[in-house]
Amino acid sequence: MSTETNNVKPALLQSMYQTMLRIRLIEERVADLVEAGEILTPCHLTIGQEAIAAGVCANLKPTDSIWGGHRSHGHYLAKGGDIKKMLAELFGKAGGCSKGRGGSMHLVAPEVGLFGTVPLVAATIPLAVGAAMASKLRNEVAVSVSFFGDGATEEGHFHESLNLAALYRLPVIFVCENNFYASHMHISERRAKDNIFKAGATHGIPAEQIDGNDVLLVYDTARRAIEHARSGGGPTLLECRTYRWRGHVGPAWDLDVGLKRNDDLKGWMKRDPIEMARTELIKLGVSSEQLGGIDPEVREEVDAALAFARASQYPLPEELLKNLFVGEGEAQ
């Protein structure tokens, strides 16, 4: 870990550790619930990639916005989205953050600056640019952060958005979570070169390629990018290299849409972002008792969320047609 490069206080690292653990534990529970057939909505788990959401979002204020995609449970939670409402949404319940209209792939928490995650690959990259535009036009210091995968960089959205953001010097951080796969396809089957971060230079945007499993490094790199953006310096592109442990969608482990990834996976699991943070905390003098106290606390949160989701009602079929437009009375 990169403690040498920054002076992160134990309390901050501990809070990021807790965020990662929250994401990990809820998603492990979700995996079980999918297996048990209690959750039907397609769930793309971010297990193994938690450090990116946690490290970036630890720098953000509620007035800053984030934007995500199909694999966004972690983004939602790291930005402060309500865990109960997320789980209820996965259950298709009226108590969910999208009131049962969105499922796992369409999460929302406007109260904390998450205006929507959607599964069309790359769709929210230009939206994040637009939020940065709004911030700049209103002379605010708010930044926006766009989270997307390596696959998303193959869409025109990505390249057009980089240019737009660079041209107008917009306060947006492009965070690419490069986990080397877009569903069944390895990056080497989709790109002539594994060099996503270099797209920054061609647009005059500062860019870095970093270890996305090192939460301190993510935090610190994002902090610099965000300060740069807040002070009018414009966008930054961060390519965070990581690996998802589970399959593209659903709880499967090694067998990912027909691909065996066992060897790679084993190597990456040795670099578990949560374990790495834990080791670092102990190095920083946090006692293992203190750390041990975090686990049950998070477990309780997850249990409470599950109880909430189960107890919540399904949306009323007679309210199916509501909310096509705002201002026509909300559905339950």
Place this chain on the structure above:
Amino acid sequence: MRTLSYAQAIHEAHAQLLDRDPRVFVIGQGLWNPWYAGTTLKDLDKAFGCDRILDSPVSENATTGAAIGAAIAGMRPILFHPRMDFMLLAIDPIVNQAANWSYLFSAQVSVPLVIRSVINRGGEQGAQHSQALHAMLAHIPGLKVVMPSTAYDAKGLLIAAMEDNNPVIYIDDRWLYETTSDVPEDCYAIPIGKGIVRREGRDITIASISYMAEEAMKAGLSLEKQGIDVEVIDLRSAKPLDIDIILKSVKKTGRLVVADGGWKMFGFAAEVAASVSERAFHDLKGPILRVCLPDIPAPTSRALEERYYPRASDIEKTVKKSLNIVSVA
């Protein structure tokens, strides 16, 4: 004759087309893995090589433009979009380029391209993984749109789409993949723009397409037991639209229900209803009724999906409404 599933029939059509014409190639997402295409493209990469079966980056716009360019340059591509929703990222090359080219250059240049796209909905996937956008495409001059509802048609219409020298949108439906029918072994084509009477009847006509043709047949069977004699037409192509086959039927029955898996407003069923009423108003004994999706995006929750998607029972109810039969629930 052999029985094949809808998915197997699509696979066989691909294999035969690739086999008989070296200009044919397939490009799109999910070609080397059953993830997106089910078994419909299984192992084609192994049989025909990865040069002709191109599993692509996540780049709908570029792959579509490239397929159009390759078609103009003399190849016969099958472009694959594993969901209609993803195809929207490529709507510009489809609508502005592929559809226009022939007219724009007075038929001196053609775009002999098959664009295959899949309707894949349900299972709490929600608004961006559910859409049936055939009406939107059929709205565009210069595109033909075919939608098979049986295994036999799935094969014959794909081959017809390939044999056509114009851009043809071929839309298959995941909900039909396991259905089976007799499928000949030879490489046969079904004429584009011709519907078929799937079931003869006297009391009322149901005009349908794709998945709803299957549902209409179920409704027909159930209504038969209740003494109602339904004629079911499967239009097979959304464009060109075989209005004549409906006119002939309506002349006999005097009543029409249109069943479509797309949205009601400005939709396929609206076009059918308008075309029929323009030409057969005096044959009709009552209003044309539609069974379609309500005017909202697909919800996720199972409690809402259940209500959202029309089924045979909805067709049945609508038939009874047309015949002024009050159903005792």
